[in-house]
Amino acid sequence: MRTRPLKVALLGCGVVGSEVARIMTTHADDLTARIGAPVELAGVAVRRPSKVREGIDPSLVTTDATALVKRGDIDVVVEVIGGIEPARALITTAFEHGASVVSANKALIAQDGAALHAAAVEHGRDLYYEAAVAGAIPLIRPLRESLAGDKVNRVLGIVNGTTNFILDAMDTTGAGYQEALDEATALGYAEADPTADVEGFDAAAKAAILAGIAFHTRVRLDDVYREGMTEVTAADFASAKRMGCTIKLLAICERAADGGSVTARVHPAMIPLSHPLASVREAYNAVFVEAEAAGQLMFYGPGAGGSPTASAVLGDLVAVCRNKLAESTGPGDSAYTQLPVGSMGEVVTRYHISLDVADKPGVLAQVATVFAEHGVSIDTVRQTGKDGEASLVVVTHRAPDAALTGTVDALRSLDTVRGVASIMRVEGE
Amino acid sequence: MRTRPLKVALLGCGVVGSEVARIMTTHADDLTARIGAPVELAGVAVRRPSKVREGIDPSLVTTDATALVKRGDIDVVVEVIGGIEPARALITTAFEHGASVVSANKALIAQDGAALHAAAVEHGRDLYYEAAVAGAIPLIRPLRESLAGDKVNRVLGIVNGTTNFILDAMDTTGAGYQEALDEATALGYAEADPTADVEGFDAAAKAAILAGIAFHTRVRLDDVYREGMTEVTAADFASAKRMGCTIKLLAICERAADGGSVTARVHPAMIPLSHPLASVREAYNAVFVEAEAAGQLMFYGPGAGGSPTASAVLGDLVAVCRNKLAESTGPGDSAYTQLPVGSMGEVVTRYHISLDVADKPGVLAQVATVFAEHGVSIDTVRQTGKDGEASLVVVTHRAPDAALTGTVDALRSLDTVRGVASIMRVEGE
Numbered sequence: 055m056r057t058r059p060l061k062v063a064l065l066g067c068g069v070v071g072s073e074v075a076r077i078m079t080t081h082a083d084d085l086t087a088r089i090g091a092p093v094e095l096a097g098v099a100v101r102r103p104s105k106v107r108e109g110i111d112p113s114l115v116t117t118d119a120t121a122l123v124k125r126g127d128i129d130v131v132v133e134v135i136g137g138i139e140p141a142r143a144l145i146t147t148a149f150e151h152g153a154s155v156v157s158a159n160k161a162l163i164a165q166d167g168a169a170l171h172a173a174a175v176e177h178g179r180d181l182y183y184e185a186a187v188a189g190a191i192p193l194i195r196p197l198r199e200s201l202a203g204d205k206v207n208r209v210l211g212i213v214n215g216t217t218n219f220i221l222d223a224m225d226t227t228g229a230g231y232q233e234a235l236d237e238a239t240a241l242g243y244a245e246a247d248p249t250a251d252v253e254g255f256d257a258a259a260k261a262a263i264l265a266g267i268a269f270h271t272r273v274r275l276d277d278v279y280r281e282g283m284t285e286v287t288a289a290d291f292a293s294a295k296r297m298g299c300t301i302k303l304l305a306i307c308e309r310a311a312d313g314g315s316v317t318a319r320v321h322p323a324m325i326p327l328s329h330p331l332a333s334v335r336e337a338y339n340a341v342f343v344e345a346e347a348a349g350q351l352m353f354y355g356p357g358a359g360g361s362p363t364a365s366a367v368l369g370d371l372v373a374v375c376r377n378k379l380a381e382s383t384g385p386g387d388s389a390y391t392q393l394p395v396g397s398m399g400e401v402v403t404r405y406h407i408s409l410d411v412a413d414k415p416g417v418l419a420q421v422a423t424v425f426a427e428h429g430v431s432i433d434t435v436r437q438t439g440k441d442g443e444a445s446l447v448v449v450t451h452r453a454p455d456a457a458l459t460g461t462v463d464a465l466r467s468l469d470t471v472r473g474v475a476s477i478m479r480v481e482g483e
Numbered sequence: 484m485r486t487r488p489l490k491v492a493l494l495g496c497g498v499v500g501s502e503v504a505r506i507m508t509t510h511a512d513d514l515t516a517r518i519g520a521p522v523e524l525a526g527v528a529v530r531r532p533s534k535v536r537e538g539i540d541p542s543l544v545t546t547d548a549t550a551l552v553k554r555g556d557i558d559v560v561v562e563v564i565g566g567i568e569p570a571r572a573l574i575t576t577a578f579e580h581g582a583s584v585v586s587a588n589k590a591l592i593a594q595d596g597a598a599l600h601a602a603a604v605e606h607g608r609d610l611y612y613e614a615a616v617a618g619a620i621p622l623i624r625p626l627r628e629s630l631a632g633d634k635v636n637r638v639l640g641i642v643n644g645t646t647n648f649i650l651d652a653m654d655t656t657g658a659g660y661q662e663a664l665d666e667a668t669a670l671g672y673a674e675a676d677p678t679a680d681v682e683g684f685d686a687a688a689k690a691a692i693l694a695g696i697a698f699h700t701r702v703r704l705d706d707v708y709r710e711g712m713t714e715v716t717a718a719d720f721a722s723a724k725r726m727g728c729t730i731k732l733l734a735i736c737e738r739a740a741d742g743g744s745v746t747a748r749v750h751p752a753m754i755p756l757s758h759p760l761a762s763v764r765e766a767y768n769a770v771f772v773e774a775e776a777a778g779q780l781m782f783y784g785p786g787a788g789g790s791p792t793a794s795a796v797l798g799d800l801v802a803v804c805r806n807k808l809a810e811s812t813g814p815g816d817s818a819y820t821q822l823p824v825g826s827m828g829e830v831v832t833r834y835h836i837s838l839d840v841a842d843k844p845g846v847l848a849q850v851a852t853v854f855a856e857h858g859v860s861i862d863t864v865r866q867t868g869k870d871g872e873a874s875l876v877v878v879t880h881r882a883p884d885a886a887l888t889g890t891v892d893a894l895r896s897l898d899t900v901r902g903v904a905s906i907m908r909v910e911g912e
Contacts (some may be wrong), residue, residue, distance in 0.1 A: 073776070077632065077633075077776060081632075081634065084634070084699075085632065086633075086698070087817070087819040087820075088631050088817060088819075184629060188776060190629070190774075190776070190777035190780060191780060192621070192624075192625035192629035192780070195621075195624060195625065195628060195629050196621035196624065196625060196629075197796060199624060199801075199802055200613060200621035200624050200625075200795070200798040201621070201794065202517050202797070202798050202801035202802065203506065203510075203514065203517075203793075203794060203796070203797020203798045203799075203800055203801050204506075204794040204797065204798065205510065205513065254737055259724070261849075270513075270516070270517070272519070275882075330783070333759075333762075336813070337774075345794060346621075346790075347502070347506060347619070347790040347791065347793055347794035347797070348618060348619035348784065348785070348790070348791050348794035348795075349784060349785045349788075349791050350784060350785070350786035351619060351620060351621070351782075351783065352781070352782070352783040352784065353780075353781070353782060353783075354759070354780065354781040354782075355777065355778060355779060355780035356777070356778045356779070359778075361775075361776040361777070361778070362776065362777050362778050364632075364776050365630065365632060365633040365774060365776035365777035366629070366777075367632070368630045368631070368632020368633065368776070369628060369629040369630055369631050369633065370632075371632055372628075372631035372632050373628055373631065373814075375816060380811045380812075381811075382809045382810075382811040383809075385802075388516070388517060390516040390517075402628065435717060
């Protein structure tokens with residue numbers, strides 16, 4: 055075993071970074087044995103140097119992250135700053151100055167993964183980011199390596215803990231969205247500005263990353279259809295319950311039936327209570343992967359938090375350090391299939407539609423005709439009414455999303471339809 | 484990309500081997516792109532050469548496996564023969580003649596993993612065996628690589644599909660063991676001689692492999708406590724249901740609370756219906772991993788079958804081929820912690836005990852005294868009786884298994900205890 059340590063620069067020392075630093079210290083002997091050489095924390099770049107950081111030698115702390123990654127003696131840069139800049143520039147600079155990179159930055163990888171991978175290859179470095187998707191759950195490595203000899207057809211999962219916590223609370227307590235969000239914020243599950251989570255931006259970044267790896271193609275963040283979960287109501291949960299379903303915010307990456315394209319999307323959906331994802335509680339994450347030979351696999355665990363994310367970062371750190379010692383690099387980007395990414399309109403799904411309609415004869419016939427005209431087949435209809443007002447709940451069979459949205463648009467223009475109370479896709483059957 | 488193909492020798496062409504060969508042909512372009520060079524099936528060693536094997540060039544088929552692995556031009560040997568010999572000799576010979584090895588052989592790896600890894604290292608080759616545990620479920624790679632920066636404290640799982648199918652059938656239909664076994668045999672889930680599955684030998688081999696990797700230590704097959712599930716009765720399932728539990732054959736690998744030793748065991752156990760493993764149906768496998776930083780992770784999927792096992796074999800094949808091209812090897816054996824393996828007596832668990840007792844005053848006091856004398860604390864007691872006969876169901880708190888077995892032995896010697904109807908451990912709480 056070599057005794058000269060591998061030098062690690064830590065960019066960011068918040069919830070994740072401080073946990074990475076702590077474990078590097080407390081488990082130094084284990085890391086040394088598993089890597090084959092000691093690892094040494096050589097510098098920690100922070101924004102507020104005056105903050106007291108327990109267990110971190112103050113002489114390692116700097117506000118000049120660029121100088122740190124340019125030092126030239128750094129073997130691995132661990133980037134846990136998040137956001138696009140300065141993270142992107144720092145990672146590129148790190149590659150240029152001899153370091154491989156471990157990142158937990160889903161937004162950056164989703165947006166610029168291709169360019170960053172190209173830079174890594176150009177300089178012969180590694181770029182690993184297991185922590186960017188689903189926290190501690192091993193997902194990137196199983197998709198990229200364990201399933202490297204298989205053909206993945208579908209990835210379907212709960213990849214955002216904040217929204218799952220909120221939806222789980224709404225389901226369990228009957229609370230509305232705002233009340234459940236307030237609880238999540240009070241308990242630290244939601245940030246002060248929850249937009250990235252509740253509007254699905256976070257999940258969309260993860261969907262782009264997962265789709266790219268699963269299908270060996272390039273999926274940009276803009277390619278991902280995205281719908282948040284702020285419009286989900288207690289009434290939607292009541293409807294879901296009547297169908298034996300619950301509601302989850304899902305990230306779904308699919309290969310089209312003909313294999314010629316792929317799609318990636320994030321939206322709330324009803325799923326049957328019998329589906330394993332239905333029982334994923336609180337802030338946990340879980341991802342289903344369907345592959346041709348392997349069949350259905352599921353990966354479950356904590357999707358966020360300092361320690362779980364640090365576990366994923368450190369797993370990558372060990373791998374990247376081993377590669378450094380072997381003077382090799384791990385399996386990098388793979389986008390050889392160059393499959394086109396289809397639009398949401400091409401996705402085949404099912405709709406659960408609640409309509410407020412006039413309570414008079416012939417309405418159902420009129421509504422059913424609209425569905426038929428758009429080639430959408432109806433699975434079930436439930437009609438309730440009193441005092442001249444009625445509601446109609448229609449669940450469709452599978453149809454292209456474009457046909458379903460076309461149907462809804464046409465329904466809105468019917469005189470007898472007073473309003474579309476809610477639309478929700480049905481998945482997981 | 485290099486154009487000279489990597490040559491693969493396939494040892495065994497049964498359910499798994501034929502599927503490996505088929506996928507190598509049908510997905511050749513994908514494998515080439517993912518590896519960075521074409522892979523070519525260079526030879527197939529079989530016992531019965533006359534059998535028609537669809538899609539396999541008859542000129543590749545040989546009965547002389549030794550000559551095949553000695554050819555000198557083979558890059559990777561895929562061993563799907565199973566059993567100890569000739570698999571062991573062939574793998575060793577393969578290393579000596581320049582090949583890395585992908586194996587699905589749990590019995591061999593559990594028994595001789597240390598020696599085989601040493602041989603691989605000596606010759607600078609890889610030994611990969613994801614398919615040896617839990618079929619298609621990525622488990623070896625996540626434990627060895629994704630969690631390489633974490634400390635695993637517990638692995639608890641259903642790792643044998645045959646026994647899970649039988650237990651699930653008993654639970655669902657109320658059938659007895661023999662009836663459920665017959666059904667499993669008829670449906671192809673159990674072999675003609677089911678001993679390896681139902682007596683827990685198969686699960687014990689997997690437990691030895693998992694414990695070794697999880698704890699970075701050496702766990703031999705003999706170190707694994709093993710109890711089969713042939714004694715589980717419909718009455719046990721009825722008792723389990725009264726407790727809100729079901730019964731599963733579990734493989735459990737644990738680090739002792741003081742961290743100074745580890746244990747590995749296979750036995751039937753009651754687990755609460757609320758535990759995610761309780762809902763693992765039919766021949767599926769699922770494994771819980773508890774790690775210090777990551778928390779609780781679960782991996783779920785098909786644990787056996789030709790295609791799922793082939794998926795795992797091919798994932799390893801891609802990795803081993805990449806390593807060959809990079810002239811490196813992957814992370815191999817890691818047993819640096821050299822932790823002692825504790826006996827079953829040291830394991831801390833809970834017992835569910837059904838006693839047939841005399842229906843007279845003072846019996847419960849007598850029984851309770853025995854528990855107290857052995858330092859075993861009682862959680863609940865349920866007493867039913869009529870016509871001078873009574874039964875007593877005792878569920879204990881957690882205690883060392885030695886204290887629990889000591890208690891049961893002492894109970895047997897009580898005059899008022901007519902018999903011990905059943906003993907089952909309670910896990911997963």
